[in-house]
Amino acid sequence: MLERARTLDAGDPLREFRDRFDVAEGVIYLDGNSLGALPKATPDRLEEVVLGEWGQGLIRSWNSADWITLPQRVGAKIAPLVGAQPHEVIACDSTSVNLFKLISAALAMRPGRKVVLSEPGNFPTDLYMIAGLEQQGLAERRLAPREAMADAIDENVALLMLTHVHYKTGAIFDMAALTEAAHARGALVLWDLSHSGGALPVDLNACNADFAVGCGYKYFNGGPGAPGYLFVAERHQIEVQQPLTGWMGHAAPFAFSDDYAPALGVDRMLCGTPPILGLAALEVGVDLIAEIGVERLYAKSQQLSEFFRQCVSEHGIELEIVSPTDPARRGSQLSFRHPEAYAICQALIARGVIGDFRDPDILRLGFAPAYLRFEDIAEAARHLTEVLETGEWQRDEFRERAAVT
Amino acid sequence: MLERARTLDAGDPLREFRDRFDVAEGVIYLDGNSLGALPKATPDRLEEVVLGEWGQGLIRSWNSADWITLPQRVGAKIAPLVGAQPHEVIACDSTSVNLFKLISAALAMRPGRKVVLSEPGNFPTDLYMIAGLEQQGLAERRLAPREAMADAIDENVALLMLTHVHYKTGAIFDMAALTEAAHARGALVLWDLSHSGGALPVDLNACNADFAVGCGYKYFNGGPGAPGYLFVAERHQIEVQQPLTGWMGHAAPFAFSDDYAPALGVDRMLCGTPPILGLAALEVGVDLIAEIGVERLYAKSQQLSEFFRQCVSEHGIELEIVSPTDPARRGSQLSFRHPEAYAICQALIARGVIGDFRDPDILRLGFAPAYLRFEDIAEAARHLTEVLETGEWQRDEFRERAAVT
Numbered sequence: 001m002l003e004r005a006r007t008l009d010a011g012d013p014l015r016e017f018r019d020r021f022d023v024a025e026g027v028i029y030l031d032g033n034s035l036g037a038l039p040k041a042t043p044d045r046l047e048e049v050v051l052g053e054w055g056q057g058l059i060r061s062w063n064s065a066d067w068i069t070l071p072q073r074v075g076a077k078i079a080p081l082v083g084a085q086p087h088e089v090i091a092c093d094s095t096s097v098n099l100f101k102l103i104s105a106a107l108a109m110r111p112g113r114k115v116v117l118s119e120p121g122n123f124p125t126d127l128y129m130i131a132g133l134e135q136q137g138l139a140e141r142r143l144a145p146r147e148a149m150a151d152a153i154d155e156n157v158a159l160l161m162l163t164h165v166h167y168k169t170g171a172i173f174d175m176a177a178l179t180e181a182a183h184a185r186g187a188l189v190l191w192d193l194s195h196s197g198g199a200l201p202v203d204l205n206a207c208n209a210d211f212a213v214g215c216g217y218k219y220f221n222g223g224p225g226a227p228g229y230l231f232v233a234e235r236h237q238i239e240v241q242q243p244l245t246g247w248m249g250h251a252a253p254f255a256f257s258d259d260y261a262p263a264l265g266v267d268r269m270l271c272g273t274p275p276i277l278g279l280a281a282l283e284v285g286v287d288l289i290a291e292i293g294v295e296r297l298y299a300k301s302q303q304l305s306e307f308f309r310q311c312v313s314e315h316g317i318e319l320e321i322v323s324p325t326d327p328a329r330r331g332s333q334l335s336f337r338h339p340e341a342y343a344i345c346q347a348l349i350a351r352g353v354i355g356d357f358r359d360p361d362i363l364r365l366g367f368a369p370a371y372l373r374f375e376d377i378a379e380a381a382r383h384l385t386e387v388l389e390t391g392e393w394q395r396d397e398f399r400e401r402a403a404v405t
Numbered sequence: 406m407l408e409r410a411r412t413l414d415a416g417d418p419l420r421e422f423r424d425r426f427d428v429a430e431g432v433i434y435l436d437g438n439s440l441g442a443l444p445k446a447t448p449d450r451l452e453e454v455v456l457g458e459w460g461q462g463l464i465r466s467w468n469s470a471d472w473i474t475l476p477q478r479v480g481a482k483i484a485p486l487v488g489a490q491p492h493e494v495i496a497c498d499s500t501s502v503n504l505f506k507l508i509s510a511a512l513a514m515r516p517g518r519k520v521v522l523s524e525p526g527n528f529p530t531d532l533y534m535i536a537g538l539e540q541q542g543l544a545e546r547r548l549a550p551r552e553a554m555a556d557a558i559d560e561n562v563a564l565l566m567l568t569h570v571h572y573k574t575g576a577i578f579d580m581a582a583l584t585e586a587a588h589a590r591g592a593l594v595l596w597d598l599s600h601s602g603g604a605l606p607v608d609l610n611a612c613n614a615d616f617a618v619g620c621g622y623k624y625f626n627g628g629p630g631a632p633g634y635l636f637v638a639e640r641h642q643i644e645v646q647q648p649l650t651g652w653m654g655h656a657a658p659f660a661f662s663d664d665y666a667p668a669l670g671v672d673r674m675l676c677g678t679p680p681i682l683g684l685a686a687l688e689v690g691v692d693l694i695a696e697i698g699v700e701r702l703y704a705k706s707q708q709l710s711e712f713f714r715q716c717v718s719e720h721g722i723e724l725e726i727v728s729p730t731d732p733a734r735r736g737s738q739l740s741f742r743h744p745e746a747y748a749i750c751q752a753l754i755a756r757g758v759i760g761d762f763r764d765p766d767i768l769r770l771g772f773a774p775a776y777l778r779f780e781d782i783a784e785a786a787r788h789l790t791e792v793l794e795t796g797e798w799q800r801d802e803f804r805e806r807a808a809v810t
Binding site for chain 2: 022024025027029031034035037038042043046047050051053054055056057058059060061062063067068069093094095096097099100104108120121122123124125127128129131132133135136138143168217223224225226227228241242243244245246247248250253254255256257258259260271272273274275276277278279281349354356358359402403404405
């Protein structure tokens with residue numbers, strides 16, 4: 001298998017890009033869907049921002065280094081990767097905070113409707129962000145399984161809020177069909193692109209999406225806790241309002257007036273002072289992903305995950321797969337169910353194969369194709385096989401839960 | 406004056422700390438109240454976080470480098486500097502977002518009351534953050550001038566929200582008296598410490614304060630757009646709820662349940678994934694300020710600002726001062742009113758003396774004492790005198806407004 005992997009690597013049109021990442025030593029990293037790897041250009045860019053722009057430029061850098069438009073600049077670079085126009089995307093705050101802005105915005109645009117519809121088992125923060133609005137009496141949460149989703153959209157639904165690629169299974173929702181179904185019943189749609197953006201082609205405008213959010217620290221390689229991004233379709237940019245009405249979303253932040261007046265367009269989605277270090281690191285990651293191109297990335301990630309399945313199968317290992325087996329119906333990951341998934345994941349990590357565990361019984365392996373080789377995949381499959389065959393996951397040290405799993 | 410300044414510098418107990426900052430070349434920096442200077446330890450710490458913890462540690466660093474508790478750790482370090490207990494402060498999000506959490510929390514704790522009372526001319530984002538809640542029908546803004554503030558607190562006021570040290574004038578509110586007045590009428594109190602924290606001694610608990618927010622990028626030298634921090638008095642930590650109910654504020658974030666359950670204590674004030682680069686830089690700044698001590702810092706800043714006034718006065722310059730002339734009644738800044746404040750500020754910047762302008766007519770000079778020398782102050786006073794006497798501020802180039810003023 002290793003030989004076949006090396007042949008595949010030799011023919012891989014993306015093989016040169018691995019060298020653009022600071023790949024950790026002794027590690028096969030199958031968790032780029034949780035925290036993307038470090039681009040080699042990031043430390044230099046951060047040094048420039050810290051020593052030059054902050055240290056020497058000081059407050060002047062808001063103008064001279066154009067810090068003030070960094071949220072728009074990074075947003076505009078993300079936009080073509082998710083099928084949006086440059087002025088429809090802005091990078092800011094966390095994904096969770098951005099969810100709050102857009103859920104609130106949608107509720108305000110559909111007076112008389114309170115229901116935010118999602119699916120059970122959606123990524124927790126998506127579901128949780130409805131809770132605060134429920135407590136305030138502004139929203140009502142409704143959950144429907146995905147096969148019954150379209151039928152669950154009725155005249156009480158203000159917003160259909162779904163994650164495009166499921167964090168646990170990698171299953172892809174049909175963005176076009178569900179958006180159309182929601183619109184047919186007068187509801188708006190918010191897509192969470194956390195596991196799609198930078199991983200696979202997304203076309204928000206072709207699907208007529210209303211809103212979207214996404215994550216900066218997964219496939220965009222923006223670093224731990226990188227700012228998120230959000231999308232507001234052009235047609236809503238006059239009407240849309242959100243409750244986090246901070247000074248950076250004001251029409252004239254430096255007029256220092258007492259009264260709030262929203263900025264034009266997507267700028268009104270800003271709230272506080274932009275996090276410059278985080279945005280600068282994110283910009284490097286986005287630039288690199290844009291250079292490679294999401295079509296090529298997705299094609300390779302499908303090959304990687306299919307190759308992994310072949311390898312495991314040839315080793316004679318049977319694992320219950322919870323991801324769609326058709327690679328066109330899943331994102332850049334494979335997830336397997338096993339009652340001892342946590343311990344197996346820890347045993348793999350001890351061997352330098354880093355995937356992650358998702359409660360209660362999921363081993364999740366991400367195939368971030370910008371820096372992974374087929375050789376890594378063959379080796380990861382061998383390690384998984386050995387861990388299962390030797391039963392080394394049964395050691396006590398692999399069963400003790402860490403703070404972050 | 407220069408000689409007197411040098412004598413003062415020689416006797417300054419904080420003189421050695423200037424060397425702990427990467428002081429910009431050719432600059433006298435009187436804007437540390439807007440963006441604090443770069444501590445020399447910050448670039449090394451960031452390199453460690455980026456190359457080591459992110460690049461090599463990857464996802465494992467949430468546990469191994471203890472990223473997951475960084476908000477609590479930085480909060481606990483800020484706590485003693487603002488008169489709080491370690492578990493009452495947490496570092497997260499922006500000041501604006503934190504204002505939203507705590508205004509909302511206060512409104513929920515005072516059902517039947519909707520008024521958020523503040524003063525006209527408070528820092529814009531403080532006032533603006535009420536606007537979103539007003540649009541949602543949850544809040545009602547009331548503004549009263551500071552001399553009439555106590556009388557404006559009635560049984561409709563849920564929250565008195567004031568900035569301890571005024572961003573424009575530097576005037577200090579009497580935290581103890583106003584908190585008491587609010588409590589006497591059943592209202593809660595939220596103090597914005599953006600211009601106090603790290604600049605002067607604050608004693609939230611001695612004043613019986615309920616809530617507070619503060620800024621990481623001013624006197625704490627956390628870098629551009631650094632995360633903010635917030636305080637919830639221990640007595641409210643069981644009852645308090647806030648609407649940004651993200652996964653990091655959940656009681657068990659990694660259980661991935663569908664239903665939100667708030668974490669214990671101040672942790673429930675978290676929302677999204679913590680911004681690690683920003684928090685790591687902030688920690689360095691907070692450590693340094695804690696090492697110097699806010700009492701010593703405030704004593705020196707009062708000396709610096711008084712010395713500046715003496716120098717200007719000895720140069721024969723008359724400027725309308727809008728800051729309190731009693732140094733005990735102002736923060737670490739002096740503000741002057743002049744119809745051409747913008748152009749004067751720009752002319753000073755061209756000479757390397759960086760202060761800032763606040764619309765419409767305020768020249769604001771900050772005296773961050775950790776890295777300023779009395780010699781800098783004497784020189785700044787000389788430059789201001791020359792700018793005014795020569796009229797060089799009248800040049801066209803100094804009148805053109807930049808994006809950020």
